[in-house]
Amino acid sequence: MAEIRIRKTNEIISGEEKVRDFLNKYEVIYEHWDTEKLPHELRENFSLTDEQKAAVLEAYQSEIQDLAARRGYRTWDVITLSEATPNIEELLAKFEQIHTHSEDEIRAIVSGAGTFIIKGDEQTGYFDVNLVPGDLISVPENTPHFFTLTDERKVVAVRLFVEEDGWIAHPYEDPAFQK
Numbered sequence: 001m002a003e004i005r006i007r008k009t010n011e012i013i014s015g016e017e018k019v020r021d022f023l024n025k026y027e028v029i030y031e032h033w034d035t036e037k038l039p040h041e042l043r044e045n046f047s048l049t050d051e052q053k054a055a056v057l058e059a060y061q062s063e064i065q066d067l068a069a070r071r072g073y074r075t076w077d078v079i080t081l082s083e084a085t086p087n088i089e090e091l092l093a094k095f096e097q098i099h100t101h102s103e104d105e106i107r108a109i110v111s112g113a114g115t116f117i118i119k120g121d122e123q124t125g126y127f128d129v130n131l132v133p134g135d136l137i138s139v140p141e142n143t144p145h146f147f148t149l150t151d152e153r154k155v156v157a158v159r160l161f162v163e164e165d166g167w168i169a170h171p172y173e174d175p176a177f178q179k
């Protein structure tokens with residue numbers, strides 16, 4: 001289950017309802033996918049072939065279609081990040097910079113773990129959303145955020161986009177950001 005850490009205060013928010021209520025204040029949706037729907041050979045597999053990525057999307061086809069109908073997503077993909085990813089450092093360097101997207105996007109973790117760090121309001125500042133398999137959040141349009149891996153350095157995620165062009169990031173310089 002997802003857990004939140006508010007960076008300024010180190011406050012931890014856990015429990016499905018509390019996490020959902022907190023995130024909803026920032027127009028971030030928090031939902032849950034059934035991890036049992038993923039075929040066994042695709043679980044905790046961090047070097048998926050294109051066919052296996054297609055099978056991940058197939059496993060969650062009804063959830064994806066439901067989100068597309070509710071919220072207008074038009075394209076989706078599967079991303080794997082691990083030591084087996086040839087350009088892992090290059091990708092992480094991009095994901096770990098504060099950026100925005102000019103559309104709302106979905107991230108659903110299917111294997112491994114990852115953290116989205118999202119900018120809340122002035123008072124709350126940045127908060128970490130630690131995600132494990134089955135956790136799904138949205139990243140709202142024009143909301144500063146970045147992504148990093150946990151110490152295990154491996155994740156598989158399904159991403160849903162409104163734009164046909166997929167992942168496009170706009171760098172966001174934030175003098176108020178403190179690590």
Ligand SMILES: CSCCC(=O)/C(O)=C/O
Pocket residue numbers: 079095107114145146147155157159167
């Ligand atoms: C685990 S999803 C990969 C990172 C990404 O798509 C993103 O937008 C980071 O901010």
Ligand SMILES: [Fe+2]
Pocket residue numbers: 099100101139145146147169
């Ligand atoms: Fe992003």
Ligand code: NI
Pocket residue numbers: 016032
């Ligand atoms: Ni749940």
